[in-house]
Amino acid sequence: MLGAWAADLHIHTYLSPCASRDMSPGAVVRRCREVGLDIVAITDHNAMGNVARAMAEAAQGPATGPVVISGMEVCTREELHVLTLLPDPTRAAQWEALVRRALTPGENVPEIFGEQWVQDAGSGAISSDTALLAAPTRLSLADVVREVTALGGACIPSHVDRVAFSILGQLGFVPEGLDIAGLEVSRAISRDEALLRMPQIAGYGLISSSDAHSLGEIGTGCSLLWIEEPTVAEIILALRGAWGRRVEIE
């Protein structure tokens, strides 16, 4: 049976160099629970190191939830951001390994880009990811869509209404025949406004998300998913408006 799930599919943790330092996976999950989110995706830049810990925190009682989806916000060779959602931890690990090999070589410089903290899912120990996560990967948009789709995942180009790092800002339009699940509009803009300003996005399933880089931003953007169960496959169906599934945004 279809049910309504409050979803925020674009949330960062302190692994993202530009995120606030209090965004531990635990703090993020607790805040998501407080604001009433049912399903969230952890989407750090070019890395997935805090997804497992967030899943563990969400499963810890007494109050459990939300459902945590394995996600990553990838910066493609065209320097645009794409949310990638993977169906399970095994395929997420495959995707992460592929992206890791395509990162810009070099080490992060924390004084310039920011710290990149990873919390171990089991022990809770915090370490630094030393890779250059702030730089673009060598993967093209087409590469990302092909690989993620083959893994049963969903690709959703991020914040299409923004100038920086968006598919419309960098490419001018959404290439035809690209097998994306949908598009994300930022919380700064309503659905109606987005369609008025960017008529070319009509026909795509749209989500709205917080793109939270600080705890306070969690809950400021969300989508209502009408789905049967909280899985990536169902999210894809909802974005395509298939079999009664759908997405509602303001």
Add this chain to the structure above:
Amino acid sequence: MTVQDIADAIGMTCVAGSSGMDREVTSGYASDLLSDAMGHAQDGAIWVTSQVHQNVVAVALLLNLSAVVIAGGLSLMEDATAKADARSMAMLSTDLPAFEVVGRLYELGVRGKV
């Protein structure tokens, strides 16, 4: 030639990182792709771009560039302004299109590394 000399000669405004205006400019580079600038812009270069986000400032700092020119009358984003101010990376703004800016820099004697 300093960043200040160049800004005065072309009529560009410093919108952030003004404490870096006395840096010597030793070459020039133009690109709108961060990865391309990261691979090719030289230490001390002035970088002409139409990107306006904070990673532009981060890349300029990483490469130890002398200044960044935001061409085409675009406005720098707020977080970028803060970062440039904090790290004294001179950010110049002009209504001139990028092509025009590069031409005028060349006239002033600024060269790319080829």
